Amino acid sequence: MTRSSLSYPFAGRHVNRMGYGAMQLAGPGVFGPPKDRATAIAVLREAVASGVNHIDTSDFYGPHVTNQIIREALHPYPDDLLIVTKVGAIRGDDGSWLSAQAPEDLRRAVHDNLRHLGRDVLDVVNLRVMGQIHEPGEGSIARQVETLAELQQKGLVRHVGLSNVTSAQVAEAQGIATIVCVQNQYNLVQRADDALVDELAAKGMAYVPFFPLGGFTPIQSSGLSAIAHRLDATPMQVALAWLLHRSPNILLIPGTSSLGHLRENLKAAEIELSAEVLAELDKVGGAG
Numbered sequence: 390m391t392r393s394s395l396s397y398p399f400a401g402r403h404v405n406r407m408g409y410g411a412m413q414l415a416g417p418g419v420f421g422p423p424k425d426r427a428t429a430i431a432v433l434r435e436a437v438a439s440g441v442n443h444i445d446t447s448d449f450y451g452p453h454v455t456n457q458i459i460r461e462a463l464h465p466y467p468d469d470l471l472i473v474t475k476v477g478a479i480r481g482d483d484g485s486w487l488s489a490q491a492p493e494d495l496r497r498a499v500h501d502n503l504r505h506l507g508r509d510v511l512d513v514v515n516l517r518v519m520g521q522i523h524e525p526g527e528g529s530i531a532r533q534v535e536t537l538a539e540l541q542q543k544g545l546v547r548h549v550g551l552s553n554v555t556s557a558q559v560a561e562a563q564g565i566a567t568i569v570c571v572q573n574q575y576n577l578v579q580r581a582d583d584a585l586v587d588e589l590a591a592k593g594m595a596y597v598p599f600f601p602l603g604g605f606t607p608i609q610s611s612g613l614s615a616i617a618h619r620l621d622a623t624p625m626q627v628a629l630a631w632l633l634h635r636s637p638n639i640l641l642i643p644g645t646s647s648l649g650h651l652r653e654n655l656k657a658a659e660i661e662l663s664a665e666v667l668a669e670l671d672k673v674g675g676a677g
């Protein structure tokens with residue numbers, strides 16, 4: 390892809406559309422410490438050295454572990470690095486994911502992120518609405534967005550985003566605060582947000598798919614593998630290249646705990662997909 394199509398305005402700057410999601414740096418089940426902390430640190434440093442300037446995290450990864458590793462690896466942070474975090478959940482002692490959306494929960498979460506990342510202000514805070522775990526559900530989010538807007542006015546949060554939300558919730562939130570991004574589940578085979586991607590692109594708002602590779606069990610498709618083989622690429626590279634081609638407002642945050650996978654994923658930005666291949670991929674993904 391051309392250099393100009395590989396960046397997008399987000400939260401007051403231009404970010405590289407190929408970012409990095411840090412969730413895989415915690416232990417199994419995103420709970421506890423990683424098996425190999427030194428590699429986790431090396432992955433983060435190599436990502437930034439390779440031009441990644443958008444890292445996605447949360448204090449509920451670990452919990453705390455991912456933010457602490459980001460701080461150890463990258464603090465003092467480069468000026469152009471955008472760290473996006475999310476609030477709205479906490480972890481049970483058994484690793485369960487519990488909704489924590491009351492004003493005092495959100496305030497505590499913002500302070501936890503500030504402390505563990507070692508920052509005075511958070512670049513972007515996404516309100517993670519719990520909905521049906523990985524799918525949004527309708528319902529007002531006004532109270533939560535008002536709380537984040539208060540934290541923004543206090544200077545603790547620069548920009549507010551949303552995660553796991555519907556179009557109606559985006560509209561409601563925009564009546565309360567400026568919303569800079571939406572982070573929902575979306576990838577080649579999970580296309581429920583097709584209309585929302587286009588709606589946000591028309592507004593110039595970033596759309597950041599979570600599970601861009603399919604999540605904990607990455608996408609497995611014989612059709613995708615055949616196309617990747619023909620292009621002399623890997624299936625994961627083609628899945629990422631498809632997202633980059635899908636819409637200019639899509640910013641990628643593929644997650645990996647492996648240096649080899651990081652290098653492979655970053656190279657996806659160099660892959661050009663023809664109109665014919667894009668049509669084939671649409672069929673693989675069950676659309677078009």
Ligand SMILES: NC(=O)c1ccc[n+]([C@@H]2O[C@H](COP(=O)([O-])OP(=O)(O)OC[C@H]3O[C@@H](n4cnc5c(N)ncnc54)[C@H](OP(=O)(O)O)[C@@H]3O)[C@@H](O)[C@H]2O)c1
Pocket residue numbers: 409410411412413445446475517552553572573598599600601602603604605606607625626642643644645646647649650651653654
């Ligand atoms: N807002 C939300 O609710 C939410 C939910 C989930 C995730 N997120 C964010 O989105 C980011 C991305 O999601 P994700 O990390 O869960 O899922 P993902 O990026 O779709 O996939 C990660 C999985 O793919 C594997 N993988 C990565 N690169 C690979 C490659 N080149 N070849 C084969 N396997 C590969 C990883 O294993 P290895 O470690 O072995 O590479 C891991 O198991 C997260 O890191 C997190 O920051 C947000």
